[in-house]
Amino acid sequence: MNLAKYKEIAATIRKRISDGTYPAKTALPEQIKLAQEFKTSRMTIQKALEILMFEDLIYSKQGSGTFIKSNAASLSQLDTGINQYIGTTALFKGKSEVRSQVLEKKLRLPTPDESEYLQLDEIEAVYDIIRLRFLDGKPYSIEHSVMPAKILKNLTKEILEKSIYYYLENKLGLKIGSAYRKISADKPNDMDQKYLKCDLTEPVLQVEQTVFLQNGIPFEYSTTRHRYDQGSIITVTKGNGAPA
Amino acid sequence: MNLAKYKEIAATIRKRISDGTYPAKTALPEQIKLAQEFKTSRMTIQKALEILMFEDLIYSKQGSGTFIKSNAASLSQLDTGINQYIGTTALFKGKSEVRSQVLEKKLRLPTPDESEYLQLDEIEAVYDIIRLRFLDGKPYSIEHSVMPAKILKNLTKEILEKSIYYYLENKLGLKIGSAYRKISADKPNDMDQKYLKCDLTEPVLQVEQTVFLQNGIPFEYSTTRHRYDQGSIITVTKGNGAPA
DNA sequence: GAGTGGTCTAGACCACGCG
Protein backbone atom coordinates (compact mmCIF):
# COMPACT_ATOMS: atom_id res chain seq x y z
CA MET A 1 0.00 0.00 0.00
CA ASN A 2 2.01 2.88 -1.29
CA LEU A 3 -0.90 5.23 -1.76
CA ALA A 4 -2.36 7.36 0.98
CA LYS A 5 -5.62 6.08 2.37
CA TYR A 6 -7.62 9.06 1.25
CA LYS A 7 -6.39 8.63 -2.30
CA GLU A 8 -7.39 4.99 -2.31
CA ILE A 9 -10.82 5.87 -1.02
CA ALA A 10 -11.17 8.50 -3.72
CA ALA A 11 -10.20 5.92 -6.33
CA THR A 12 -12.77 3.46 -4.99
CA ILE A 13 -15.54 6.02 -5.04
CA ARG A 14 -14.48 7.21 -8.48
CA LYS A 15 -14.80 3.67 -9.72
CA ARG A 16 -18.25 3.31 -8.21
CA ILE A 17 -19.31 6.45 -10.01
CA SER A 18 -18.01 5.35 -13.35
CA ASP A 19 -19.49 1.85 -13.15
CA GLY A 20 -22.85 3.11 -12.00
CA THR A 21 -22.81 1.79 -8.45
CA TYR A 22 -23.43 5.41 -7.52
CA PRO A 23 -25.67 6.70 -10.31
CA ALA A 24 -25.53 10.25 -11.62
CA LYS A 25 -27.77 12.84 -9.98
CA THR A 26 -28.13 10.82 -6.78
CA ALA A 27 -26.66 11.52 -3.39
CA LEU A 28 -23.57 9.79 -2.13
CA PRO A 29 -23.80 8.00 1.22
CA GLU A 30 -23.28 10.44 4.07
CA GLN A 31 -19.75 11.10 5.22
CA ILE A 32 -20.32 9.23 8.48
CA LYS A 33 -21.48 6.12 6.64
CA LEU A 34 -18.49 6.28 4.34
CA ALA A 35 -16.20 6.70 7.33
CA GLN A 36 -17.68 3.58 8.85
CA GLU A 37 -17.42 1.58 5.64
CA PHE A 38 -13.79 2.49 5.07
CA LYS A 39 -12.99 2.26 8.79
CA THR A 40 -11.56 5.72 8.96
CA SER A 41 -12.36 9.19 10.28
CA ARG A 42 -14.62 11.73 8.70
CA MET A 43 -11.72 14.09 7.94
CA THR A 44 -10.10 11.43 5.80
CA ILE A 45 -13.35 10.88 3.91
CA GLN A 46 -13.52 14.62 3.35
CA LYS A 47 -10.04 14.66 1.87
CA ALA A 48 -11.11 11.90 -0.50
CA LEU A 49 -14.26 13.75 -1.52
CA GLU A 50 -12.25 16.90 -2.02
CA ILE A 51 -10.30 15.17 -4.76
CA LEU A 52 -13.47 14.17 -6.55
CA MET A 53 -14.83 17.68 -6.25
CA PHE A 54 -11.68 18.96 -7.80
CA GLU A 55 -12.19 16.50 -10.64
CA ASP A 56 -15.68 17.87 -11.04
CA LEU A 57 -17.35 14.51 -10.41
CA ILE A 58 -19.33 15.53 -7.34
CA TYR A 59 -20.44 18.63 -5.49
CA SER A 60 -21.78 19.08 -2.02
CA LYS A 61 -24.35 21.35 -0.46
CA GLN A 62 -24.07 22.04 3.20
CA GLY A 63 -27.10 20.85 5.07
CA SER A 64 -28.22 18.69 2.22
CA GLY A 65 -25.73 16.15 0.94
CA THR A 66 -23.06 15.27 -1.57
CA PHE A 67 -24.27 14.65 -5.10
CA ILE A 68 -22.95 13.08 -8.23
CA LYS A 69 -22.87 15.38 -11.21
CA SER A 70 -24.86 14.37 -14.21
CA ASN A 71 -21.82 14.43 -16.46
CA ALA A 72 -19.73 12.54 -13.94
CA ALA A 73 -19.68 9.14 -15.60
CA SER A 74 -18.25 10.48 -18.83
CA LEU A 75 -15.70 12.68 -17.08
CA SER A 76 -14.43 9.82 -14.97
CA GLN A 77 -13.44 8.01 -18.13
CA LEU A 78 -10.93 10.71 -19.00
CA ASP A 79 -7.75 9.14 -17.74
CA THR A 80 -5.51 12.15 -18.03
CA GLY A 81 -5.63 15.06 -15.70
CA ILE A 82 -7.44 18.17 -16.74
CA ASN A 83 -4.28 19.87 -17.85
CA GLN A 84 -2.58 19.55 -21.15
CA TYR A 85 0.35 21.36 -22.53
CA ILE A 86 0.64 22.20 -26.12
CA GLY A 87 4.01 20.51 -26.03
CA THR A 88 2.98 19.23 -29.38
CA THR A 89 4.89 16.00 -29.33
CA ALA A 90 2.99 14.63 -26.38
CA LEU A 91 -0.43 15.49 -27.70
CA PHE A 92 -0.12 13.52 -30.90
CA LYS A 93 1.78 10.69 -29.32
CA GLY A 94 0.95 7.36 -30.82
CA LYS A 95 -1.47 8.78 -33.32
CA SER A 96 0.72 10.25 -35.97
CA GLU A 97 4.31 10.98 -36.71
CA VAL A 98 5.51 14.35 -35.54
CA ARG A 99 8.76 15.82 -36.72
CA SER A 100 10.45 19.18 -36.17
CA GLN A 101 12.74 21.11 -38.44
CA VAL A 102 14.89 23.73 -36.77
CA LEU A 103 14.78 26.89 -38.88
CA GLU A 104 16.81 28.97 -36.49
CA LYS A 105 18.72 28.54 -33.26
CA LYS A 106 20.81 31.33 -31.88
CA LEU A 107 21.90 32.92 -28.66
CA ARG A 108 21.17 36.58 -28.19
CA LEU A 109 20.21 39.13 -25.55
CA PRO A 110 16.56 39.55 -24.65
CA THR A 111 14.39 42.44 -25.77
CA PRO A 112 12.86 44.56 -22.99
CA ASP A 113 9.55 42.68 -23.36
CA GLU A 114 11.24 39.32 -23.19
CA SER A 115 13.29 40.17 -20.15
CA GLU A 116 10.07 41.14 -18.43
CA TYR A 117 8.14 38.02 -19.45
CA LEU A 118 11.05 35.75 -18.58
CA GLN A 119 12.13 37.67 -15.48
CA LEU A 120 15.66 38.09 -16.79
CA ASP A 121 18.33 40.73 -16.43
CA GLU A 122 19.14 42.43 -19.68
CA ILE A 123 22.57 40.80 -19.66
CA GLU A 124 21.29 37.22 -19.48
CA ALA A 125 21.29 35.48 -22.83
CA VAL A 126 18.32 33.70 -24.34
CA TYR A 127 17.94 31.04 -26.97
CA ASP A 128 15.96 32.21 -29.94
CA ILE A 129 14.53 29.21 -31.69
CA ILE A 130 12.22 28.82 -34.64
CA ARG A 131 10.91 25.39 -35.43
CA LEU A 132 8.65 24.13 -38.15
CA ARG A 133 6.46 21.22 -37.10
CA PHE A 134 5.35 18.43 -39.37
CA LEU A 135 2.50 16.02 -38.79
CA ASP A 136 2.76 12.97 -41.01
CA GLY A 137 5.09 14.87 -43.29
CA LYS A 138 2.89 17.95 -43.70
CA PRO A 139 3.77 21.30 -42.06
CA TYR A 140 1.16 22.40 -39.58
CA SER A 141 2.76 24.96 -37.30
CA ILE A 142 5.63 27.35 -36.77
CA GLU A 143 6.86 27.80 -33.24
CA HIS A 144 9.00 30.71 -32.18
CA SER A 145 10.44 30.16 -28.69
CA VAL A 146 12.59 32.30 -26.47
CA MET A 147 14.13 30.53 -23.50
CA PRO A 148 16.67 31.58 -20.88
CA ALA A 149 20.06 30.04 -21.59
CA LYS A 150 20.77 29.67 -17.88
CA ILE A 151 17.93 27.15 -17.61
CA LEU A 152 18.25 25.33 -20.92
CA LYS A 153 21.95 24.62 -20.78
CA ASN A 154 23.57 23.00 -23.78
CA LEU A 155 20.54 22.92 -25.96
CA THR A 156 21.41 20.82 -28.97
CA LYS A 157 19.82 20.43 -32.35
CA GLU A 158 18.90 16.86 -31.46
CA ILE A 159 16.89 17.99 -28.47
CA LEU A 160 15.10 20.60 -30.51
CA GLU A 161 14.12 18.07 -33.11
CA LYS A 162 12.50 15.96 -30.45
CA SER A 163 10.81 17.52 -27.44
CA ILE A 164 12.06 20.28 -25.22
CA TYR A 165 9.53 19.31 -22.59
CA TYR A 166 10.83 15.78 -22.43
CA TYR A 167 14.38 17.07 -22.04
CA LEU A 168 13.36 19.41 -19.23
CA GLU A 169 11.48 16.87 -17.20
CA ASN A 170 13.55 13.76 -17.76
CA LYS A 171 17.08 15.04 -18.24
CA LEU A 172 17.24 18.26 -16.28
CA GLY A 173 14.81 17.06 -13.62
CA LEU A 174 12.78 20.23 -13.79
CA LYS A 175 9.04 20.16 -13.39
CA ILE A 176 6.63 22.19 -15.43
CA GLY A 177 4.18 24.22 -13.44
CA SER A 178 1.62 26.49 -15.01
CA ALA A 179 1.15 28.30 -18.27
CA TYR A 180 -0.38 31.54 -19.37
CA ARG A 181 -1.76 31.63 -22.88
CA LYS A 182 -3.33 34.05 -25.26
CA ILE A 183 -5.11 32.55 -28.23
CA SER A 184 -6.09 34.52 -31.27
CA ALA A 185 -6.69 34.29 -35.01
CA ASP A 186 -4.60 36.17 -37.52
CA LYS A 187 -3.99 36.74 -41.18
CA PRO A 188 -1.06 34.76 -42.54
CA ASN A 189 2.26 36.59 -42.54
CA ASP A 190 5.21 35.99 -44.86
CA MET A 191 6.57 33.03 -42.94
CA ASP A 192 3.14 31.43 -42.69
CA GLN A 193 2.74 31.73 -46.42
CA LYS A 194 6.19 30.34 -47.09
CA TYR A 195 6.35 27.49 -44.60
CA LEU A 196 2.74 26.61 -43.82
CA LYS A 197 1.73 27.10 -47.45
CA CYS A 198 -1.07 29.44 -46.45
CA ASP A 199 -2.61 31.55 -49.17
CA LEU A 200 -3.99 34.96 -48.29
CA THR A 201 -7.43 33.62 -47.33
CA GLU A 202 -6.07 30.89 -45.08
CA PRO A 203 -5.77 32.16 -41.52
CA VAL A 204 -3.62 30.94 -38.67
CA LEU A 205 -4.43 30.16 -35.06
CA GLN A 206 -1.87 31.85 -32.87
CA VAL A 207 -0.99 30.76 -29.36
CA GLU A 208 1.24 33.10 -27.40
CA GLN A 209 2.31 31.59 -24.12
CA THR A 210 4.56 31.92 -21.13
CA VAL A 211 5.31 28.64 -19.41
CA PHE A 212 6.53 28.44 -15.84
CA LEU A 213 8.37 25.78 -13.88
CA GLN A 214 6.89 24.44 -10.70
CA ASN A 215 8.80 27.00 -8.68
CA GLY A 216 7.25 29.81 -10.69
CA ILE A 217 10.32 30.65 -12.76
CA PRO A 218 9.40 31.24 -16.40
CA PHE A 219 11.36 29.14 -18.86
CA GLU A 220 9.65 29.77 -22.17
CA TYR A 221 7.97 32.59 -23.98
CA SER A 222 6.71 31.39 -27.31
CA THR A 223 4.41 32.19 -30.17
CA THR A 224 3.07 29.31 -32.19
CA ARG A 225 1.11 29.72 -35.38
CA HIS A 226 -0.99 26.81 -36.62
CA ARG A 227 -2.64 26.36 -39.97
CA TYR A 228 -6.35 27.01 -39.37
CA ASP A 229 -7.29 23.54 -40.65
CA GLN A 230 -4.69 21.73 -38.56
CA GLY A 231 -5.86 21.68 -35.05
CA SER A 232 -7.65 23.53 -32.34
CA ILE A 233 -7.16 24.22 -28.67
CA ILE A 234 -9.34 22.45 -26.16
CA THR A 235 -9.77 23.81 -22.67
CA VAL A 236 -11.77 22.67 -19.69
CA THR A 237 -12.63 25.36 -17.19
CA LYS A 238 -13.73 24.45 -13.73
CA GLY A 239 -16.21 26.64 -11.98
CA ASN A 240 -15.24 28.21 -8.71
CA GLY A 241 -17.45 26.56 -6.14
CA ALA A 242 -16.90 29.58 -3.95
CA PRO A 243 -19.87 31.70 -3.00
CA ALA A 244 -20.16 35.25 -4.25
CA MET B 1 -16.12 36.92 11.73
CA ASN B 2 -18.09 35.43 8.90
CA LEU B 3 -15.15 33.79 7.16
CA ALA B 4 -13.71 30.48 8.20
CA LYS B 5 -10.47 30.72 10.09
CA TYR B 6 -8.44 28.92 7.47
CA LYS B 7 -9.66 31.33 4.80
CA GLU B 8 -8.69 34.31 6.90
CA ILE B 9 -5.26 32.86 7.46
CA ALA B 10 -4.90 32.26 3.74
CA ALA B 11 -5.86 35.88 3.08
CA THR B 12 -3.30 37.10 5.61
CA ILE B 13 -0.52 35.04 4.10
CA ARG B 14 -1.57 36.04 0.59
CA LYS B 15 -1.26 39.65 1.62
CA ARG B 16 2.19 39.07 3.09
CA ILE B 17 3.26 37.54 -0.19
CA SER B 18 1.96 40.39 -2.30
CA ASP B 19 3.45 43.11 -0.11
CA GLY B 20 6.82 41.42 0.12
CA THR B 21 6.76 40.45 3.79
CA TYR B 22 7.38 36.95 2.48
CA PRO B 23 9.62 37.51 -0.55
CA ALA B 24 9.50 35.35 -3.65
CA LYS B 25 11.75 32.29 -3.79
CA THR B 26 12.08 32.10 -0.02
CA ALA B 27 10.60 29.57 2.34
CA LEU B 28 7.50 30.26 4.35
CA PRO B 29 7.72 29.81 8.12
CA GLU B 30 7.18 26.18 9.07
CA GLN B 31 3.65 24.99 9.61
CA ILE B 32 4.21 24.64 13.35
CA LYS B 33 5.38 28.24 13.64
CA LEU B 34 2.38 29.45 11.66
CA ALA B 35 0.09 27.38 13.86
CA GLN B 36 1.58 29.08 16.91
CA GLU B 37 1.32 32.54 15.42
CA PHE B 38 -2.32 32.13 14.42
CA LYS B 39 -3.12 30.19 17.59
CA THR B 40 -4.55 27.26 15.72
CA SER B 41 -3.75 23.68 14.82
CA ARG B 42 -1.48 22.48 12.08
CA MET B 43 -4.37 20.99 10.09
CA THR B 44 -5.98 24.39 9.86
CA ILE B 45 -2.74 25.90 8.63
CA GLN B 46 -2.56 23.19 6.04
CA LYS B 47 -6.03 24.00 4.78
CA ALA B 48 -4.97 27.62 4.43
CA LEU B 49 -1.80 26.68 2.55
CA GLU B 50 -3.81 24.40 0.32
CA ILE B 51 -5.75 27.39 -0.95
CA LEU B 52 -2.57 29.23 -1.82
CA MET B 53 -1.20 26.18 -3.58
CA PHE B 54 -4.35 26.02 -5.62
CA GLU B 55 -3.83 29.66 -6.51
CA ASP B 56 -0.33 28.80 -7.61
CA LEU B 57 1.31 31.17 -5.16
CA ILE B 58 3.29 28.58 -3.22
CA TYR B 59 4.40 24.98 -3.47
CA SER B 60 5.73 22.61 -0.90
CA LYS B 61 8.30 19.86 -0.92
CA GLN B 62 8.00 17.18 1.68
CA GLY B 63 11.01 17.08 3.92
CA SER B 64 12.16 20.48 2.80
CA GLY B 65 9.66 23.30 3.21
CA THR B 66 7.00 25.47 1.65
CA PHE B 67 8.22 28.00 -0.87
CA ILE B 68 6.90 31.09 -2.53
CA LYS B 69 6.84 30.92 -6.29
CA SER B 70 8.86 33.47 -8.14
CA ASN B 71 5.82 34.71 -10.02
CA ALA B 72 3.72 34.82 -6.87
CA ALA B 73 3.67 38.55 -6.26
CA SER B 74 2.25 39.35 -9.66
CA LEU B 75 -0.30 36.54 -9.52
CA SER B 76 -1.58 37.63 -6.14
CA GLN B 77 -2.60 40.95 -7.64
CA LEU B 78 -5.14 39.25 -9.88
CA ASP B 79 -8.24 39.67 -7.85
CA THR B 80 -10.49 37.50 -9.91
CA GLY B 81 -10.44 33.77 -9.64
CA ILE B 82 -8.59 31.79 -12.22
CA ASN B 83 -11.75 31.06 -14.10
CA GLN B 84 -13.42 33.30 -16.56
CA TYR B 85 -16.38 32.67 -18.72
CA ILE B 86 -16.70 34.19 -22.09
CA GLY B 87 -20.06 35.45 -20.97
CA THR B 88 -19.01 38.50 -22.85
CA THR B 89 -20.91 41.06 -20.85
CA ALA B 90 -19.00 40.34 -17.67
CA LEU B 91 -15.60 40.48 -19.30
CA PHE B 92 -15.91 43.97 -20.63
CA LYS B 93 -17.78 45.28 -17.65
CA GLY B 94 -16.98 48.85 -16.86
CA LYS B 95 -14.57 49.22 -19.72
CA SER B 96 -16.77 49.64 -22.71
CA GLU B 97 -20.38 49.51 -23.72
CA VAL B 98 -21.59 46.09 -24.80
CA ARG B 99 -24.85 45.62 -26.60
CA SER B 100 -26.56 42.60 -28.16
CA GLN B 101 -28.85 42.43 -31.13
CA VAL B 102 -31.01 39.31 -31.35
CA LEU B 103 -30.93 38.07 -34.94
CA GLU B 104 -32.92 34.96 -34.26
CA LYS B 105 -34.82 33.37 -31.39
CA LYS B 106 -36.95 30.30 -31.95
CA LEU B 107 -37.99 27.08 -30.30
CA ARG B 108 -37.26 23.86 -32.14
CA LEU B 109 -36.29 20.26 -31.58
CA PRO B 110 -32.61 19.39 -31.12
CA THR B 111 -30.48 17.78 -33.77
CA PRO B 112 -28.94 14.42 -32.83
CA ASP B 113 -25.62 16.13 -32.04
CA GLU B 114 -27.29 18.72 -29.88
CA SER B 115 -29.34 16.19 -27.93
CA GLU B 116 -26.09 14.39 -27.16
CA TYR B 117 -24.17 17.51 -26.12
CA LEU B 118 -27.07 18.80 -24.05
CA GLN B 119 -28.14 15.40 -22.70
CA LEU B 120 -31.68 15.82 -23.99
CA ASP B 121 -34.34 13.50 -25.27
CA GLU B 122 -35.21 14.11 -28.89
CA ILE B 123 -38.63 15.39 -27.85
CA GLU B 124 -37.32 18.15 -25.57
CA ALA B 125 -37.34 21.56 -27.20
CA VAL B 126 -34.38 23.88 -27.37
CA TYR B 127 -34.03 27.59 -27.87
CA ASP B 128 -32.06 28.45 -30.96
CA ILE B 129 -30.63 31.91 -30.57
CA ILE B 130 -28.34 34.00 -32.71
CA ARG B 131 -27.02 37.21 -31.28
CA LEU B 132 -24.78 39.84 -32.74
CA ARG B 133 -22.58 41.55 -30.17
CA PHE B 134 -21.48 45.14 -30.32
CA LEU B 135 -18.63 46.73 -28.44
CA ASP B 136 -18.89 50.50 -28.38
CA GLY B 137 -21.25 50.33 -31.31
CA LYS B 138 -19.05 48.14 -33.51
CA PRO B 139 -19.93 44.48 -34.20
CA TYR B 140 -17.31 42.11 -32.90
CA SER B 141 -18.88 38.66 -32.61
CA ILE B 142 -21.76 36.44 -33.59
CA GLU B 143 -22.96 33.97 -31.03
CA HIS B 144 -25.12 31.01 -31.92
CA SER B 145 -26.52 29.35 -28.78
CA VAL B 146 -28.65 26.28 -28.27
CA MET B 147 -30.18 25.92 -24.82
CA PRO B 148 -32.72 23.50 -23.34
CA ALA B 149 -36.10 25.15 -22.94
CA LYS B 150 -36.78 23.24 -19.76
CA ILE B 151 -33.93 25.09 -18.04
CA LEU B 152 -34.27 28.53 -19.59
CA LYS B 153 -37.98 29.01 -19.05
CA ASN B 154 -39.61 32.12 -20.46
CA LEU B 155 -36.57 33.48 -22.14
CA THR B 156 -37.44 36.97 -23.28
CA LYS B 157 -35.86 39.29 -25.76
CA GLU B 158 -34.93 41.62 -22.91
CA ILE B 159 -32.90 38.93 -21.22
CA LEU B 160 -31.15 38.06 -24.44
CA GLU B 161 -30.16 41.64 -25.00
CA LYS B 162 -28.52 41.74 -21.61
CA SER B 163 -26.82 38.69 -20.17
CA ILE B 164 -28.08 35.13 -20.05
CA TYR B 165 -25.54 34.35 -17.37
CA TYR B 166 -26.81 37.07 -15.13
CA TYR B 167 -30.37 35.80 -15.57
CA LEU B 168 -29.35 32.25 -14.74
CA GLU B 169 -27.45 33.06 -11.58
CA ASN B 170 -29.51 35.89 -10.17
CA LYS B 171 -33.04 35.16 -11.29
CA LEU B 172 -33.21 31.40 -11.66
CA GLY B 173 -30.77 30.75 -8.82
CA LEU B 174 -28.74 28.32 -10.90
CA LYS B 175 -25.01 28.15 -10.55
CA ILE B 176 -22.61 27.77 -13.40
CA GLY B 177 -20.15 24.96 -13.05
CA SER B 178 -17.62 24.09 -15.71
CA ALA B 179 -17.17 24.59 -19.41
CA TYR B 180 -15.63 22.65 -22.23
CA ARG B 181 -14.28 24.69 -25.11
CA LYS B 182 -12.75 24.18 -28.49
CA ILE B 183 -10.98 27.17 -29.99
CA SER B 184 -10.02 27.42 -33.62
CA ALA B 185 -9.45 29.84 -36.47
CA ASP B 186 -11.56 29.85 -39.59
CA LYS B 187 -12.20 31.61 -42.85
CA PRO B 188 -15.16 34.00 -42.72
CA ASN B 189 -18.48 32.52 -43.79
CA ASP B 190 -21.43 34.40 -45.27
CA MET B 191 -22.76 35.59 -41.93
CA ASP B 192 -19.33 36.75 -40.79
CA GLN B 193 -18.96 38.76 -43.96
CA LYS B 194 -22.41 40.24 -43.63
CA TYR B 195 -22.53 41.03 -39.93
CA LEU B 196 -18.92 41.28 -38.81
CA LYS B 197 -17.93 43.06 -42.02
CA CYS B 198 -15.13 40.61 -42.65
CA ASP B 199 -13.62 40.57 -46.09
CA LEU B 200 -12.23 37.31 -47.45
CA THR B 201 -8.80 37.81 -45.92
CA GLU B 202 -10.13 38.64 -42.47
CA PRO B 203 -10.42 35.47 -40.39
CA VAL B 204 -12.55 34.72 -37.36
CA LEU B 205 -11.70 33.19 -34.01
CA GLN B 206 -14.26 30.51 -33.26
CA VAL B 207 -15.10 29.26 -29.78
CA GLU B 208 -17.32 26.22 -29.59
CA GLN B 209 -18.37 25.46 -26.05
CA THR B 210 -20.59 23.39 -23.85
CA VAL B 211 -21.32 24.99 -20.50
CA PHE B 212 -22.52 23.00 -17.50
CA LEU B 213 -24.34 23.96 -14.34
CA GLN B 214 -22.84 23.14 -11.00
CA ASN B 215 -24.78 19.88 -10.89
CA GLY B 216 -23.24 18.81 -14.18
CA ILE B 217 -26.31 19.38 -16.34
CA PRO B 218 -25.41 21.10 -19.61
CA PHE B 219 -27.36 24.25 -20.32
CA GLU B 220 -25.69 25.74 -23.34
CA TYR B 221 -24.02 24.57 -26.49
CA SER B 222 -22.78 27.52 -28.45
CA THR B 223 -20.51 28.61 -31.23
CA THR B 224 -19.16 32.13 -31.14
CA ARG B 225 -17.23 33.71 -33.95
CA HIS B 226 -15.15 36.79 -33.21
CA ARG B 227 -13.52 39.17 -35.62
CA TYR B 228 -9.81 38.30 -35.58
CA ASP B 229 -8.89 41.83 -34.53
CA GLN B 230 -11.47 42.05 -31.74
CA GLY B 231 -10.27 39.96 -28.91
CA SER B 232 -8.46 36.86 -27.91
CA ILE B 233 -8.90 34.11 -25.38
CA ILE B 234 -6.70 34.04 -22.33
CA THR B 235 -6.23 30.86 -20.35
CA VAL B 236 -4.24 29.98 -17.30
CA THR B 237 -3.36 26.34 -16.92
CA LYS B 238 -2.25 25.02 -13.60
CA GLY B 239 0.27 22.24 -13.54
CA ASN B 240 -0.69 19.01 -11.92
CA GLY B 241 1.49 18.79 -8.85
CA ALA B 242 0.97 15.06 -8.90
CA PRO B 243 3.98 12.81 -9.39
CA ALA B 244 4.31 10.77 -12.55
C1' DG C 1 -35.78 19.82 14.97
C1' DA C 2 -33.23 16.39 12.62
C1' DG C 3 -29.74 15.50 9.61
C1' DT C 4 -26.39 16.90 6.57
C1' DG C 5 -21.80 18.91 5.39
C1' DG C 6 -18.16 22.58 7.17
C1' DT C 7 -14.76 23.64 10.39
C1' DC C 8 -11.56 22.86 14.01
C1' DT C 9 -8.67 20.65 17.68
C1' DA C 10 -4.49 18.49 19.83
C1' DG C 11 -2.32 15.36 19.39
C1' DA C 12 0.29 11.04 16.68
C1' DC C 13 3.22 8.64 13.40
C1' DC C 14 5.14 8.40 8.67
C1' DA C 15 7.89 9.82 4.39
C1' DC C 16 11.09 12.55 2.46
C1' DG C 17 15.27 15.80 1.78
C1' DC C 18 19.40 17.15 3.23
C1' DG C 19 23.73 17.60 5.25
Added chain:
DNA sequence: GCGTGGTCTAGACCACTCG
Protein backbone atom coordinates in the same frame (compact mmCIF):
# COMPACT_ATOMS: atom_id res chain seq x y z
C1' DG D 1 19.55 12.00 12.35
C1' DC D 2 16.97 15.93 12.25
C1' DG D 3 13.57 18.86 10.55
C1' DT D 4 10.30 19.39 7.29
C1' DG D 5 5.67 18.51 5.26
C1' DG D 6 2.04 14.46 4.62
C1' DT D 7 -1.38 11.74 6.67
C1' DC D 8 -4.56 10.32 10.09
C1' DT D 9 -7.46 10.06 14.35
C1' DA D 10 -11.67 10.60 17.33
C1' DG D 11 -13.83 13.41 18.72
C1' DA D 12 -16.42 18.44 19.01
C1' DC D 13 -19.32 22.29 17.69
C1' DC D 14 -21.25 25.25 13.95
C1' DA D 15 -24.04 26.34 9.63
C1' DC D 16 -27.12 25.15 6.52
C1' DT D 17 -31.31 22.79 4.29
C1' DC D 18 -35.52 20.73 4.52
C1' DG D 19 -39.77 18.84 5.85
